[in-house]
Amino acid sequence: MARDVAAADGQYGGLLRELAPRVLGALLRRHGDFDRTEDAVQEALLAAALQWPAEGVPRNPHGWLVTVASRRLTDQWRSEAARRDREANAAAMAAAATPPADSGFDTADGADSDDTLTLLLLCCHPALSPASQVALTLRAVAGLTTAQIASAFLVPEATMTRRITRAKHSIEEAGARFGPPPDGDYAERLGAVLHTLYLIFNEGYTATSGDELHRAELTGEAIRLTRQVHLLRPADGEVAGLLALMLLTEAHRPARTTADGALVPLAEQDRSRWDGALLHEGIELITATLPRSVVGPYQLQAAIAAVHGEARRAEDTDWPQIVALYRMLERRAPNPMATLSHAVAVAMVDGPRAGLDLIAPLDDDDRMAGHHRLAAVRAHLLELAGEPVAAREAYLLAARQTTSGPERRYLRGRAAALGG
Known part of the structure; x- marks a missing residue:
């Protein structure tokens, strides 16, 4: 609407x-x-x-x-x-009903009540697919228009309207009621909420399609909603970890692109342009959270981001600590994307060949079939290993596979720089 x-x-x-x-x-x-x-x-x-x-x-x-x-x-x-x-x-x-007026109206629900978390739990009902959970959360909780959501995910507005409508109907057909989920389902549903907010942030930070690298309306809403969940669940380590991860990642945004929108990789960014307030808040939050809670994947990712954030220059990065954190992350939540990042860190400690060995098994992982990030990381490691011809071919393969305009331009630029 x-x-x-x-x-x-x-x-x-x-x-x-x-x-x-x-x-x-x-x-x-x-x-x-x-x-x-x-x-x-x-x-x-x-x-x-x-x-x-x-x-x-x-x-x-x-x-x-x-x-x-x-x-x-x-x-x-x-x-x-x-x-x-x-x-x-x-x-x-x-x-x-009492007429709305400036005198202030106290509802039966209480002026101080906050149903944000309950609404998020409803929007992330297990009857919905992850894509529908994201769409319904952005519509019902973040308040974005259907047109804005459709634009962010590069689909027609009519398509997104149908997706959101189906999601609402699916919740009703599942017999869901507004209120806390059953005790046995609470942890799983909260996990779905955090995953949905994580997906929203990631899509905003590096859009999977289109000519824009960053979609501020998505990262902004993901951070805002995660802040609200953190206020409602201050003792939950993974909620705090996700918020810290978002803050630390968003802090890089001012330095991620040039004036004409070209992508600038982390190692080449002007760190004086990073958002110091977000960095400080994120580092303080994850530093306070890690000692007092069971460590989970979001906290580990935030800790990795904090190590990067504490390095004044790329060459000052504590790569051995990052490798150790990635090993912990892969033990707790095995994921091919984490393996790719782990391989880059290993390459900085043990050399690019060690990194290439680490990603070799991903060639047989169905989740990575045709994914541009595998080819892009392989290209980077081959370039570090002194194999420009193989690196150039891998960069070009990654450029063909991505649907992101800024990433495609960056990858082609890396290939061109290697000649051939």
Whole structure:
């Protein structure tokens, strides 16, 4: 739907984005019906975007939005003459409703309640595919328009609309209710939430397709939502680890591209351009988290990023420590992408041949079939090993395999630099 929280730019945009999942959660808890409830919330957000700049923000903006959205639901239900039972419930609700005003309105859900985590858990229901979890989270929790989500993933808006609609229907068909999942499912569902936020951030940081390397709306929303989960689960080490990882990674963004958008690899970046505030926050967070929790994959990735962040120059990087951390990561969460990064670190300690030996088994890994990162890492290691002809062919193969414009240009540039 085109009318969205995105319409509320300027000084109110951030507040409305923060309140949107809480308001949606409050209404879902009370009424259910994901489709109608979300439409009503979007109507309330639009009303706030138009009204607040002229009249000021009410003392209880959360209650104001809940009330307006509730009235929108009432209006929808009243218009459905054939569904008299819903009309009766809506009429009863309307009779008890308090008009939205600056006096501040305390809802039954409590002005301080925050249903963000519960809503995230619902959007990451196991009945949904990872792609649907990402799309629904961006729509319902982050408040991005369907057009924005479609643009980020380079699919037609109609396609993304169908995906989000199917996701809502799948949740309803699965009999899901708004509320905490069963105790036995909680850890798995929270894991799905973190994985979804991780996927959103990664897609924003290095877009898999298109001419732009970075999509700020995705990394920004991933960090914002992960901050909220961290506020709600401050003792969870993996939540803190994921937030630290995002902060430390996002800190590199100002130095990742040249003025014309060309990709600059980590070793060649001007580190004085890194975001010092994000680096400091990320390093402090992971340093405080590691000693007090069971170490998981996100914490290990954040620790690796922190080691990179602490090096003032590329040549100052503590590569032996990074190798040790990657070994721990591969024991806890074996993953071919981690193996590729591990191989680069090993090459810096034991030489490029050792790195090439480490990635050789990935040729038989179905998950890496046709993936450009395997060819790109092999090309880099072959170049370090003094094999320019083989390195050039691997760079060109990686360039053919990637769908990212900036990565393709970088890989072709590396190949051209090797001649031939």
